Amino acid sequence: MNRIYLDNAATTFVSNEVLNEMLPYFTNIYGNPSSPHSFGREANAALDTAREKIATAIGAKPNEIYFTSSATESNNWALLGVAEYYQNSDKKHIITSQIEHPSILETCKYLESKGYKITYLPVDSDGLVSIAELLHNLNNDTLMVSVMAANNEIGTIQNLKAIAQTVKERGVIFHTDATQAIGAVNINVKEMGIDMLTLSGHKINGPKGIGALYIANNININPILHGGHQERELRAGTVNVPGAVGLGKACEIACRDIIINSQKLRRMRDYFVDKVMENIPYVKLNGHKFQRLPNSISLSFGMVEAEALMMMLDLEGIAVSVGSSCSTGSVEPSNVLKAIKLSPELAAGTIRITIPKSITKEDIDYVVEKLEVIVKKLRSMSPLTKSSIGEFDNV
Numbered sequence: 001m002n003r004i005y006l007d008n009a010a011t012t013f014v015s016n017e018v019l020n021e022m023l024p025y026f027t028n029i030y031g032n033p034s035s036p037h038s039f040g041r042e043a044n045a046a047l048d049t050a051r052e053k054i055a056t057a058i059g060a061k062p063n064e065i066y067f068t069s070s071a072t073e074s075n076n077w078a079l080l081g082v083a084e085y086y087q088n089s090d091k092k093h094i095i096t097s098q099i100e101h102p103s104i105l106e107t108c109k110y111l112e113s114k115g116y117k118i119t120y121l122p123v124d125s126d127g128l129v130s131i132a133e134l135l136h137n138l139n140n141d142t143l144m145v146s147v148m149a150a151n152n153e154i155g156t157i158q159n160l161k162a163i164a165q166t167v168k169e170r171g172v173i174f175h176t177d178a179t180q181a182i183g184a185v186n187i188n189v190k191e192m193g194i195d196m197l198t199l200s201g202h203k204i205n206g207p208k209g210i211g212a213l214y215i216a217n218n219i220n221i222n223p224i225l226h227g228g229h230q231e232r233e234l235r236a237g238t239v240n241v242p243g244a245v246g247l248g249k250a251c252e253i254a255c256r257d258i259i260i261n262s263q264k265l266r267r268m269r270d271y272f273v274d275k276v277m278e279n280i281p282y283v284k285l286n287g288h289k290f291q292r293l294p295n296s297i298s299l300s301f302g303m304v305e306a307e308a309l310m311m312m313l314d315l316e317g318i319a320v321s322v323g324s325s326c327s328t329g330s331v332e333p334s335n336v337l338k339a340i341k342l343s344p345e346l347a348a349g350t351i352r353i354t355i356p357k358s359i360t361k362e363d364i365d366y367v368v369e370k371l372e373v374i375v376k377k378l379r380s381m382s383p384l385t386k387s388s389i390g391e392f393d394n395v
């Protein structure tokens with residue numbers, strides 16, 4: 001069966017270039033980077049090189065890059081580490097957005113349980129945070145602001161520089177989760193005024209289980225992992241050396257190829273969306289029309305149950321993901337789809353397609369053909385009617 005993977009926001013394969021760079025660090029160069037002997041020094045030199053590559057990719061200094069196990073850990077650390085450092089100050093207010101990844105939202109909820117006041121900024125129907133709303137909520141108690149660079153469900157890219165500068169003007173710490181943005185959005189932390197930034201290996205054709213947190217040298221933060229003296233005493237635990245090498249290489253390639261990849265992905269993405277819109281009625285495209293990740297397509301199908309659509313596509317070898325999470329038998333719309341005020345009916349029919357660089361027009365034609373057949377079938381069984389699902393552009 002022809003298998004087509006369209007879930008690249010969930011994870012990506014490790015590219016050959018990255019794999020080849022990593023391989024020696026599993027076998028020949030296996031020293032502990034903290035050891036002072038030559039084996040350790042070799043491993044440590046590899047970490048230095050990886051740190052340099054990551055720093056170059058985002059315009060930071062190498063000694064501002066800290067390796068972690070994942071973007072989840074980086075996000076937890078950014079929020080918890082700063083909160084703990086300033087625990088005895090009066091600053092007990094944190095601002096984030098309603099469309100953040102759970103690793104931000106759940107950490108904020110935890111901090112709420114510890115007495116912090118959290119503001120969850122709303123977004124408009126395209127998924128953009130409003131600068132006016134941000135300004136309105138910044139106050140003397142605000143400790144930090146965390147707003148993601150690009151959204152993992154609808155692909156919307158925030159006005160990051162404007163957000164960072166608004167926050168900086170008020171002397172508040174600014175963190176961004178750039179997990180989905182690296183390789184798609186040009187980011188220079190110094191020019192933009194970003195104090196902390198999260199990234200992850202496996203979203204950019206690097207390995208799983210490795211992430212990084214950029215922390216500007218003037219930012220005060222406590223560790224959340226205690227133990228050894230690794231990562232300038234701020235993140236205990238032996239660094240995953242092959243992972244770090246892979247993350248460094250993946251960042252280097254993502255930035256090297258950003259223009260060519262984005263152009264190709266955008267062309268294919270638009271071809272995909274146009275083809276769906278031409279062939280299938282009652283479909284809505286979510287996210288900002290232009291300010292959107294080049295590989296990202298969030299589609300809401302009226303009168304369709306997304307879980308069923310995803311499973312029937314899977315039977316045809318096509319992997320997509322569902323834009324709402326299913327809990328206790330009822331499908332609860334995701335925080336992102338709720339925040340852009342998608343109706344519950346449409347949210348329940350939303351799938352996320354994130355295309356790879358290697359996709360061809362033939363792949364897209366094949367997928368849209370299958371989509372058309374499956375959507376027709378599901379609609380013939382749906383209790384929903386055209387009049388109950390609102391207005392569509394492509395009817």
Ligand code: PMP
Nearest residue numbers: 070071072101152177179180200
């Ligand atoms: N932030 C965003 C925006 C993400 O998309 C993801 C992964 N879905 C994460 C954080 C968590 O990444 P990791 O798997 O590296 O923990």
